[in-house]
Each structure stands twice: as C-alpha cells, then as structure tokens.
Amino acid sequence: GENVEQHPSTLSVQEGDSAVIKCTYSDSASNYFPWYKQELGKGPQLIIDIRSNVGEKKDQRIAVTLNKTAKHFSLHITETQPEDSAVYFCAASIGVQGAQKLVFGQGTRLTINP
C-alpha cells in the first residue's frame, strides 16, 4: 500500500523567511496530493493541492511542486507570518471505487519566530 514520508518533523523559521516541507510517496499510482494545516484543537484545513498532471501550483504565498519521477512533492511558504505557525500534513491519494483515500505523512510542526 501507499506510504508517505514527511520531513522535517519540526521547523522553526524567522518571520518573513521561507519554509519548505518535503514529502515522498511510494505508490506511483497516486494521483492527488493535498496539503493540510492543522491548528491546535481543530481539524485539518486544506491549504493547497496538486494533481499528478501538474508540476507546480501557486496560491499567493503558498506553492507546491511535484516530481512524479522521483515521487516527491514539496510545500513552499514564503514571507512567513506568525499565523502560519501550525502542524502541516502532506497526503497522497489513490482512487478507491471512485473516491480518494488519503494517506498522510507524519506532520511538520512549523513555528514562526517574530
């Protein structure tokens, strides 16, 4: 089955700097790769996603890149702000009877230092 590895487990950056989180996946059949942000006591919130037919996607300060050959994808956050502090999860998805079953990485705790 699919396995997703996420690094680093913790990341601390100065406000205004960039943060990069990397994930690798094992199943070449995976075709959908979302990133979620989870704040304390809340459920995961989708921040950006990418499909296997696209190599890069950007939404304001957030971007995701996908390398299908190497089976890895990355989240890039630029001009970080204190409110970006949270736990971030990557996920890879394989279609299951038409639906997408998400397999998540272990998470990255991002801390933005003012």
Place this chain on the structure above:
Amino acid sequence: DTGVSQNPRHKITKRGQNVTFRCDPISEHNRLYWYRQTLGQGPEFLTYFQNEAQLEKSRLLSDRFSAERPKGSFSTLEIQRTEQGDSAMYLCASTETASTDTQYFGPGTRLTVL
C-alpha cells in the same frame, strides 16, 4: 454552508464501555470518510461511504468498530468494549461529488479511554 460538524467534541470513558460519535457532513456531500489521528501522527483512513453504502473499511477497523450512514446524510461511528489503545482523535470528512477530490474535515471527536 456550516461545514462538517462532529459531536461530541470530547468524550471520556472507562475501558470496556461503548461510545458513539456523530458526523454531519456538508449539506449534499454524498461521500463521507472517517479517519483516526493519534497524538503526533497524521490521520489514518478508517472507512468511507458513498451515500448510505459503506464501500471500504481499513484493517484498522476491528470488529469492535462499526460505522453507519443510514439515510445517506449523517454518519455514526460506534466503538464497543473500548480499550485504552482506542484513545485518539476521530475525524470525519466529506466530499461533494465524484468529480472533486477535496476532502473537508470536521473538528474531530477526541476520545480518552481510562
């Protein structure tokens, strides 16, 4: 659109007791997913419904676990004879149609088994 809601938000029970959680998906979302999240880990897929039909169950879903979605709207997850290892956050997510992959998560139910 009020988002995915889950009740209760917190549940403390003694080992051996039965517990039931409820998930109300976003209105007219016909796909509903249950995930379990233990401390410091990413969510793990448990089961998935397409309307009222339960189409896949993870091996994590032992015979003490049962999920239903009787009218294709809300869903319940019951755990019988709870064990301390069942302590976790139980998350529900829903998806609008077969053409979209985005899963919207609820706030979760945190279960503590004493």
